[in-house]
Amino acid sequence: MSSNLKLIWNGLIPENPIFRLALSMCPAVAVTTSVENGLMLGLAVVFVQVFSSCTVSIFKSFIHPRIRIPAYVIVIALWVTVIDMILPVISPDVYKKVELFVKLIVVFAIIISRLELFASKEPLIPSFFDGLGMGFGFLFGLCLIGAIREFFGTGQLFGYDILGFNPLLIMVLPAGGFFVIGFIMAIFNWFEYKITGKIPTSGGAH
Amino acid sequence: MNVKQFSNVALLIVLPIFLFLMIFPTLVHAATGSGSFKKDTEIQISFGAPVDETWANDPANYRVFQKTDPDIEIPVTSITLSPRKTSAVLTFGEALNLSSEYEVQAKNVTSDGKVLGNVEFLVKKSEGQILFTIFLGAMLINNFVFTKYLGLCIFFGVSQKKETAIGMGITFTIVMVLSAVMCWALLTFVLQPLHLGFLQIIVFIGTVAIFVQAVDTILRKVNPYLFKKLGVFLVLIVTNCIILAVPLINADSGNGPFESLTLGLGAGLGFALALFLMSCVREKLELCRVPAMFKGLPIAFVVAGVFALSFLGFSGFSIF
Structure with a gap:
């Protein structure tokens, strides 16, 4: 059990998909103008990641290695279509804002890379927890960026007014997302430097 | 044939097609206006x-x-x-x-x-004007990278060197244009008559993946040198969000074949432009003294933020 918890912790902080692996950046900047949007898309990603990890883990012996990428894409597309039908029923107005990105989960690099690196080799239970960890890491990243941008951009959190004025309007503009991610990544690097004493070589290549 | 020659040839092919598309509908509609x-x-x-x-x-x-x-x-x-x-x-x-x-x-x-x-x-506006507006909108005003934040993974991945950035930009533009038209055809002639609209995500990504695989196989036999230069990018294109977003946007707004093609071309060229600009800056950044914790991706994000700010200047920009 402790190894499963370790898998979740691993996805949450040491291999956080957004700040450490730097995968699937598009939604991290695009939908995070408020916490609510980030939460919605994060939950969708958790769902798709967990279910496609399990599916691939179960059927891994039937997938020929040469056609594995198209096979993974089809599995992901299947679960994305399912969540794309569930979300509008749960919360129609938030869904409208993140609609395009829910459909684009198909091409999120984080999901296919976890299938390739983990679920295609490991049995069902660890794959489930790895998917859960990565999904929660993504959710955590989206919510953190969303909270910072919503608070500094509009002075609100979850739509409730806290400050009553707009301190830094640039945060909700396109440019703000890039700045916030750049600075959070730098902070993660700084923590790693303090803990391990090594200057980190940050980020994956894509 | 090196990448530069290839880019010239590609430009020579793409430009006349585009000019023809701009003029052709105008000729047809000029009599009625x-x-x-x-x-x-x-x-x-x-x-x-x-x-x-x-x-x-x-x-x-x-x-x-x-x-x-x-x-x-x-x-x-x-x-x-x-x-x-x-x-x-x-x-x-x-x-x-x-x-x-x-x-x-x-x-x-x-x-x-x-x-x-x-x-x-x-x-009414002539068809050429509408197409030109779509083209400019996709390329500059609503640049897919800087104002819609799509395709960031590849954007940060291959913008380290100018040469790879140019190669990727050209390959991407060609694949984007062709797959936009193919997805339009599939949607209009297969999915809509059969009332299978809910399958569009699976069908579009499948089309793109098959198309990229086909280009990969053909290029390997026909022009091995070019394949060696562009092979890696071809596979990467499948994971680019823009390649799926453009057919989805086309399907949502009910664009016709010419509009789909123009949106694809605009998105591709806009992406190539963004890649080129970014790679110019990042080549210079290699020589600069950047704080240790900002080295690599964090500083690239801050640079992208500055670019996004400057692209904000295009908003509200229109010619017609």
């Missing part, structure tokens, strides 16, 4: 003969409405007749929707005291 938009609150119509000033300056003589709903009339606030009295500019209180068609009916047109009868004018 008898009125045109001047600004977003003005319409210019020409009568073909001098008309009476007292008749022309009476707003009650004109009936203006959108072609789709003839019941809603748009009130004319003022009329300016040209010095030769053959054409008039109608001014409206509210802004017109420039992407739809309007009809202007002039009642009892009088010339030299004689009543000539009713005349109807059809006012």
Whole structure:
């Protein structure tokens, strides 16, 4: 059990998909103008990641290695279509804002890379927890960026007014997302430097 | 053939196709247009003969409405007749929707005291103008990388060197244009007749993946040198969000074949432009003294933020 918890912790902080692996950046900047949007898309990603990890883990012996990428894409597309039908029923107005990105989960690099690196080799239970960890890491990243941008951009959190004025309007503009991610990544690097004493070589290549 | 020569050849192929597309629809529609938009609150119509000033300056003589709903009339606030009295500019209180068609009916047109009868004018933007607007919108005003944040993974991945950035930009543009048209064809001729709209995500990504695989196989045999240069990028393209977003946007807004193609071309060129700009800056950044914790991706994000700020300057920019 402790190894499963370790898998979740691993996805949450040491291999956080957004700040450490730097995968699937598009939604991290695009939908995070408020916490609510980030939460919605994060939950969708958790769902798709967990279910496609399990599916691939179960059927891994039937997938020929040469056609594995198209096979993974089809599995992901299947679960994305399912969540794309569930979300509008749960919360129609938030869904409208993140609609395009829910459909684009198909091409999120984080999901296919976890299938390739983990679920295609490991049995069902660890794959489930790895998917859960990565999904929660993504959710955590989206919510953190969303909270910072919503608070500094509009002075609100979850739509409730806290400050009553707009301190830094640039945060909700396109440019703000890039700045916030750049600075959070730098902070993660700084923590790693303090803990391990090594200057980190940050980020994956894509 | 190196990447530079390849880029010239690709430009030579893409440009004439684009120019033809711009001109061809204009030629077809030029005969029917008898009125045109001047600004977003003005319409210019020409009568073909001098008309009476007292008749022309009476707003009650004109009936203006959108072609789709003839019941809603748009009130004319003022009329300016040209010095030769053959054409008039109608001014409206509210802004017109420039992407739809309007009809202007002039009642009892009088010339030299004689009543000539009713005349109807059809006012709409020419197809070429609409396509050009879509193209500029996708490339600059709503640049997919800097204002819609799509395709960031590849954007940060391959923007380290200028040469790879150019190669990726060209490969991506070609694949983007072709797959946009193919997805349009599949949607119109297969999915919609069979009422399978909910399958569009699976079908589109499948189409793109198969198409990329096909280009990969053909290029490997036909031009091994080019394949060696571009092989890695071809596989990466499948994970680019833009390649799936453009067909989805096309399907959502009901674009026709020419519009789909233009949106694909604009998105591809916009992505290539963003990659090129970013790679220029990142080559210089290698030589700069950057704080240790900002090295690599964090500083690249801050640079992208500055680019996004400057691309904000294009918003509200229009030619027609």
